[in-house]
Amino acid sequence: MDRIQHTLNKIRPYIQADGGDVQLIDYKDGIVTVSMLGACAGCMAIDATLTDGIQAILIDEVPEVHKVQMLEANPYGY
Numbered sequence: 001m002d003r004i005q006h007t008l009n010k011i012r013p014y015i016q017a018d019g020g021d022v023q024l025i026d027y028k029d030g031i032v033t034v035s036m037l038g039a040c041a042g043c044m045a046i047d048a049t050l051t052d053g054i055q056a057i058l059i060d061e062v063p064e065v066h067k068v069q070m071l072e073a074n075p076y077g078y
Helices: 002-016 046-061
Strands: 020-028 031-038 067-070
Touching: 002 020, 002 031, 002 046, 031 046, 046 067
Parallel strands: 031 067
Antiparallel strands: 020 031
């Protein structure tokens, strides 16, 4: 999980620039679970951010990762 967290830390400034954040929740059997926070919670572009951004980068940087899934977004952003 250290490599996953390290990679998320590299991505984080770009997400924070739009008022959001990403938190690593779990990793099991190639599946990373994250929580999207702040402006990301409920954002219309969250699917693209998750699959085309976070998932694509994690799969490229951490070959053991096969999928990234999101916990259900909290409407209050926390």
